[in-house]
Amino acid sequence: MIRLPGDFGLTTMASKSVITKQSALFVRLAVRRGGHERLGFWRPAVRPSSSKFQSGLELPASTTKRFSTVTTTKPQHPVKDILKGRARRDLHGKVAIVTGAGSQGDDIGNGRAISILLAEDGASVVCVDKDVSLAQRTASIIHQALKRRGKPESPPAALAIQADVTNESDCRRIVDTAVSSFGRLDILVNVVGVMGAHGTAVDLNPEEWAWGLEINVTSMMLMSRAAIPAMLQNQRREENGSIRGSIVNIGSVAGLRGGTRHLLYPTSKGAVVNMTRAMAAHHGRDGIRVNCVCPGMLFTPMMAGGMTDEMREARKKRSLLGTEGNAWDCASAVRFLAGDEARWITGSILTVDAGATAAVALSSPV
Numbered sequence: 001m002i003r004l005p006g007d008f009g010l011t012t013m014a015s016k017s018v019i020t021k022q023s024a025l026f027v028r029l030a031v032r033r034g035g036h037e038r039l040g041f042w043r044p045a046v047r048p049s050s051s052k053f054q055s056g057l058e059l060p061a062s063t064t065k066r067f068s069t070v071t072t073t074k075p076q077h078p079v080k081d082i083l084k085g086r087a088r089r090d091l092h093g094k095v096a097i098v099t100g101a102g103s104q105g106d107d108i109g110n111g112r113a114i115s116i117l118l119a120e121d122g123a124s125v126v127c128v129d130k131d132v133s134l135a136q137r138t139a140s141i142i143h144q145a146l147k148r149r150g151k152p153e154s155p156p157a158a159l160a161i162q163a164d165v166t167n168e169s170d171c172r173r174i175v176d177t178a179v180s181s182f183g184r185l186d187i188l189v190n191v192v193g194v195m196g197a198h199g200t201a202v203d204l205n206p207e208e209w210a211w212g213l214e215i216n217v218t219s220m221m222l223m224s225r226a227a228i229p230a231m232l233q234n235q236r237r238e239e240n241g242s243i244r245g246s247i248v249n250i251g252s253v254a255g256l257r258g259g260t261r262h263l264l265y266p267t268s269k270g271a272v273v274n275m276t277r278a279m280a281a282h283h284g285r286d287g288i289r290v291n292c293v294c295p296g297m298l299f300t301p302m303m304a305g306g307m308t309d310e311m312r313e314a315r316k317k318r319s320l321l322g323t324e325g326n327a328w329d330c331a332s333a334v335r336f337l338a339g340d341e342a343r344w345i346t347g348s349i350l351t352v353d354a355g356a357t358a359a360v361a362l363s364s365p366v
């Protein structure tokens with residue numbers, strides 16, 4: 001053991017202290033106390049950078065009495081180890097299906113915005129629509145957007161497919177296409193939904209009612225029925241919480257509260273909300289997450305037709321934020337729930353409505 005002169009002003013309770021680093025301001029010590037090793041920082045009276053404090057010098061245990069001028073810290077782990085437990089937003093290597101991925105013209109509906117955001121984070125997206133030209137336009141927007149950002153596509157970021165999600169064999173074909181084109185399936189976003197039958201129980205058309213339930217509710221069951229077996233082929237990985245697949249259903253705030261003019265839409269969206277919870281319970285132990293996004297009154301192509309400026313203003317005023325949302329707001333919430341950052345979230349109903357369902361907006365400050 002190298003003995004240090006006794007004038008350093010250091011007194012510790014340590015059984016062993018070894019210098020591990022010297023700098024102009026301090027000397028770092030590995031301090032052993034009570035069976036634990038810690039780091040200590042010591043500012044000696046004489047210059048810390050002097051040759052007396054070279055790394056590897058061991059301080060004599062016999063001179064240690066009190067622990068005063070050494071400050072100990074908890075052991076520090078490498079930063080890469082500290083960051084290891086978190087999930088990533090990255091969707092590279094994941095394959096997603098988005099139903100209702102088209103949108104009229106070049107406008108941005110929910111399915112189109114969702115497809116674009118998933119692809120932007122690296123997923124390969126199967127864009128499904130009963131009108132294939134609308135799905136193709138979405139896929140083309142994705143290709144062009146990634147090109148503009150200089151992001152190479154390998155495998156392709158999007159492909160368009162024509163299908164009717166109320167038809168079970170179409171649903172199976174969608175999933176088969178995803179798996180044969182990209183090798184796996186990780187994410188299903190059930191977007192397709194319509195306003196459906198107009199009227200109350202007294203005056204609605206029962207055939208339109210049945211058809212509306214088929215589009216808004218049954219289609220989501222059929223798509224999940226086809227998708228879950230494919231998702232179960234995925235290996236569980238610890239870093240994504242052992243999740244094998246993620247389903248996001250698009251509900252509506254109309255499914256959470258009454259007050260909507262027609263009976264079909266709130267009824268079917270209420271069913272989507274509780275179908276989400278029931279499916280989350282059925283498939284959670286298999287590593288499948290099922291969540292629901294409930295948008296409020298967004299301004300999308302579906303809503304734009306026939307809405308006056310006064311109607312838009314009135315809609316804004318009904319929310320706490322007093323502003324208007326659009327499809328991107330819905331899509332951001334879906335992207336979060338679809339990906340690994342939400343690995344511990346299932347059975348959850350996320351409202352995207354500027355607070356409209358949280359409370360009644362105050363019209364005066366009192």
Ligand SMILES: NC(=O)c1ccc[n+]([C@@H]2O[C@H](COP(=O)([O-])OP(=O)(O)OC[C@H]3O[C@@H](n4cnc5c(N)ncnc54)[C@H](O)[C@@H]3O)[C@@H](O)[C@H]2O)c1
Pocket residue numbers: 099100101102103104108109110111128129130131134163164165166191192193194195215250251252253294295296297298299300301302303327
């Ligand atoms: N726009 C809003 O303010 C709002 C609010 C709450 C919830 N939502 C929900 O968001 C979803 C999408 O709304 P949007 O405004 O973007 O709709 P949208 O009408 O713009 O887009 C829906 C797409 O689905 C396609 N589609 C319809 N039936 C289909 C079927 N059987 N098979 C395959 N594709 C089909 C259409 O061709 C269309 O391209 C719906 O579920 C809707 O209820 C919308």
